[in-house]
Amino acid sequence: MKRAGATVHVVSPEKGSIRGYQHLEKGDEVAVDKVLAEAKADDYDALVIPGGLFNPDELRTNEAALKFVRDFFTAGKPVGAICHGPQVLISADLVKGRTLTAVAPIRKDLSNAGATVLDQEVVTDKGLVTSRTPKDLPAFCAKLIEEIAEGRHRGQAQAAAE
Template sequence: MTQMSDAKIVIVATDGFEQSELFTPLEELRKAGATVHVATLDGNAIKGWDQDNWGDSVGGDLKIADVNVDDYDCIVLPGGQINPDLLRVEPDALHLIQNFVSKGKIVAAICHAPWLLIEADVVRGREMTSYHSIKTDLKNAGANWVDQEIAISNGIITSRSPEDLGAFVSKIIEEVKEGKHPRPNAA
């Protein structure tokens, strides 16, 4: 068991993150007592996307390349179309996700962020959900796609959209409290 006051969580994102999908977990996980850092490609501020326009910025606490997996209990991957599409070609981001999975840490991805899980090759054989437009991408990568607000497979949490943020954050808290999730490698 992990107390939320002892939990450390890293949110990994770049410009074009869906604003609510970064800010809601950031604020709610901090309210729950966790230490939450934002990792960006260069460690600097990034700008969100809010529905049809650029939104607010959030400061970066560190570079994605400098995240030490052993320092964190969980990685949160916000969606938006732009953010995960930019990150899925970044070796440091993909390596980080693979390390979280291999070490049994909690991985939480919402909306289009499962694109990162596909690119990191960690979806095969797992039950997952996502924004409906990438359902086929997940299926083609070997995931069992379901249309529900939360899908969880051995500590890998996925959600569909901003409408599911309440359930998404609640499940992150629940899973972090449970501690490490030893898991088989993706099939």
């Protein structure tokens, strides 16, 4: 995203830094730019929900995080979610009637929540961009950049209202 010229902010429920994971292995620590309590969807052009086992699990139980995600949908702004990231969308009640993909272990959860689930490297539905795993990152990033360039998606806001 940064190579495409985007300014990227890491937003987290807590100050300090967050640790990424690559499967079960600890990954890099990344500084938090803004805490969730201070972040507003109006300040951003798009949202990317991280994958992995741990971070989406934390976010999906945080009501402030779910509201933050819903605000992007309501505003019609592009949202990307990869790997286990779509679990956050399930908890935010944003997948019913949508078409998306995710890592294999949560596809049944998405289907049970009312989504149409495809096994493709990237799926786009009215500004929502989803991918399965880190190996899909090149296609995911390219499609998300395209969606951001298109701007707001009226269908995204309409789907959020349903």
